[in-house]
Amino acid sequence: MKTLFIFAAIFFCTQKALGQSTGDVIKQQAGEGVKEGAKNVTETVGEKVTDKLLNKLFSKKDKKSKNQKKKDEDAVNKNNSGNKSDTTGLNSVSNNPASAPAFQTYSKYDFIPGEKILAFDDFSKDAIGDFPATWNTNSTGEVVTTSSREGHWLMLTKPGKFFPEYIKSLPDNFTFEYDITCNKDFNGYSPLLYVYFITGPNSSKDLLDNWFMSDGKRDGVRFGVNPTGGSNAGVIVAQTFEDGAGTMRNEAATMQFNGDEGKGDRHVHVSIWRQKQRIRVYLNEEKVYDLPRAFPVTKPYTTLLFLLEGSFKNQDRYLLSNLKLAVGDPDTRNKLLTEGKFSTTGILFDVNSSNIRPESYGTLKDIANVLKENSSVHVKIIGHTDSDGDDKLNLALSKKRAESVKEALINEFGIDASRMETDGKGETQPVAPNTTPEGKAQNRRVEFVKQ
Numbered sequence: 001m002k003t004l005f006i007f008a009a010i011f012f013c014t015q016k017a018l019g020q021s022t023g024d025v026i027k028q029q030a031g032e033g034v035k036e037g038a039k040n041v042t043e044t045v046g047e048k049v050t051d052k053l054l055n056k057l058f059s060k061k062d063k064k065s066k067n068q069k070k071k072d073e074d075a076v077n078k079n080n081s082g083n084k085s086d087t088t089g090l091n092s093v094s095n096n097p098a099s100a101p102a103f104q105t106y107s108k109y110d111f112i113p114g115e116k117i118l119a120f121d122d123f124s125k126d127a128i129g130d131f132p133a134t135w136n137t138n139s140t141g142e143v144v145t146t147s148s149r150e151g152h153w154l155m156l157t158k159p160g161k162f163f164p165e166y167i168k169s170l171p172d173n174f175t176f177e178y179d180i181t182c183n184k185d186f187n188g189y190s191p192l193l194y195v196y197f198i199t200g201p202n203s204s205k206d207l208l209d210n211w212f213m214s215d216g217k218r219d220g221v222r223f224g225v226n227p228t229g230g231s232n233a234g235v236i237v238a239q240t241f242e243d244g245a246g247t248m249r250n251e252a253a254t255m256q257f258n259g260d261e262g263k264g265d266r267h268v269h270v271s272i273w274r275q276k277q278r279i280r281v282y283l284n285e286e287k288v289y290d291l292p293r294a295f296p297v298t299k300p301y302t303t304l305l306f307l308l309e310g311s312f313k314n315q316d317r318y319l320l321s322n323l324k325l326a327v328g329d330p331d332t333r334n335k336l337l338t339e340g341k342f343s344t345t346g347i348l349f350d351v352n353s354s355n356i357r358p359e360s361y362g363t364l365k366d367i368a369n370v371l372k373e374n375s376s377v378h379v380k381i382i383g384h385t386d387s388d389g390d391d392k393l394n395l396a397l398s399k400k401r402a403e404s405v406k407e408a409l410i411n412e413f414g415i416d417a418s419r420m421e422t423d424g425k426g427e428t429q430p431v432a433p434n435t436t437p438e439g440k441a442q443n444r445r446v447e448f449v450k451q
Helices: 002-032 043-055 066-079 332-339 358-373 391-411 437-443
Strands: 116-121 135-137 142-146 149-156 160-164 173-182 193-198 220-230 233-242 245-254 267-275 278-283 286-291 303-308 318-327 341-344 379-384 420-426 445-450
Touching (some): 116 437, 149 160, 173 193, 193 267, 233 278, 233 286, 332 341, 358 391, 379 391, 391 420, 391 445
Parallel strands (some): 379 420
Antiparallel strands (some): 116 318, 160 303, 173 267, 193 220, 193 303, 233 245, 267 278, 278 286, 341 445, 379 445
């Protein structure tokens, strides 16, 4: 009898420990994105839990009841505070700030987004399951949500061309940013995702032709990424064209977009900066290309296009979102010192949070340099949002974010706190209509006013 009692107690404790560990895995993976771990669980149980969660990672449909879905939507609308899955102005797509790189890793990051936003697309206006209404393709794609990232994403699973029809020209000086994420265990034999900047006709008929580069005698440049293209690393490829023929090609390994065997980061923020002939390309904080003669100065560039060549393996997929095309070289010094005010959409925050994203480093560093070189200048830092969400919450959040900018300038760049004060205006002072994605993106900004 005593032996039976001891055996029962051991069995009960074992089952309780196993149940608790499995619950921890579910909480960790469903709430924070699929991660490595679960070492306290048996391999069999851990693999089953992970497989189930991976199957649900990229969701095309919401399986909640209609009543629950309506409640969730109402809660989001109530608390959104002008933060609808954007990466311009006051927001970013990450819902896991702890996973974001620290400011220190961005210490050499010098990318500064353009001053005026020409186009912004986070697919928030498109229905889940549809191809975006303002894009065109000779293939297929659909807007989805994913449990690991905020917002809507365009999921690409088949080869083809994909391009926003609303972009008709590319200025001599522009910045272009977008986010890519993909599934865990992405196969190295699946294709690269290319982005093109090219000359020639902008019509769908010409662009969808199989020989659109050679037949159109187009000049251009393209960059492609794959998270498992190298040995234990991702890969990025650069190629330039003249009269439809390739003139330069270079391939480099990158640890910024590295999903090899599911061990690395399967998300990357791409930033591209053109200044006349020159183009710079960044993956997160890393400058991977700086090509001084990529663009002939005599030809106008008309088209931005994404392309997939080759078939995907094992149901691999790319997800694309938060595209931002902006123009102009922000003249921080002149605007702040001479005009008395500098406004930027280049300071980014986590969703519904005042935590500054590391991609903001270049803009903050630029402002800090002006303040360091002009020690008598005092500024007021003012946060602004768009009109989405509750106006009182927008006002409170804009004030908190202005305060976060001040703290970053103090702690990261050594600016004297007495030279800065903060305020927030919420949605009350728009600089563009809140009726378009571009207008909302322009309204989500931080201003520095000389005192």
